[in-house]
């Protein structure tokens with residue numbers, strides 16, 4: 001914890017270009033390591049231990065992962081710029097109390113669930129179809145598909161924290177943790193892996209990849225991200 005605080009303090013005080021470089025590196029490390037570990041672990045679980053299976057087991061497109069990794073790295077650079085904006089907006093590194101931490105977490109989750117749903121629906125309207133089409137090039141998804149998006153879509157994602165922070169006091173440390181877990185969760189919902197364990201916590205987590213895989217398979221359903229609240233309200237839940 002002491003080390004993280006020192007690093008955060010350094011990031012706040014250093015020149016913007018060095019802070020940007022640090023942010024890009026953190027994004028790439030989280031993206032590449034999470035996707036690589038998950039991809040490797042899932043392949044092992046299915047082929048070696050016969051646990052679970054792929055939701056969609058059709059073959060991947062030619063050079064699909066290569067394209068996804070390239071797009072993902074570009075998105076990480078854009079997320080780095082987004083972090084730089086949060087550096088200008090924050091007013092505290094950590095919340096003053098545990099209650100304040102819980103309020104920040106809950107408020108951001110509610111905001112992000114709505115923000116991601118409506119942005120995603122906007123991306124499925126005519127003017128944005130070409131842009132969002134980059135993400136939908138991956139029909140059978142892989143963990144690397146998570147950030148295979150057009151730079152404009154990456155800007156929408158990167159702006160979520162700065163937009164929220166300009167109206168609500170989100171601590172910088174909490175924003176960082178939410179961003180890292182958010183990345184891991186996005187990679188998980190693109191895992192194309194089905195654990196098939198019902199009515200357990202594992203089963204619930206395992207349901208998220210199903211829910212998002214169906215979006216890649218069918219298109220205009222399951223726009224939600226964290227949960228299906230808005231999909232149920234607007235009857236877009238499949």
Ligand SMILES: [Zn+2]
Nearest residue numbers: 120124132215
């Ligand atoms: Zn979509």
Ligand SMILES: [Zn+2]
Nearest residue numbers: 135190212216
């Ligand atoms: Zn997706």
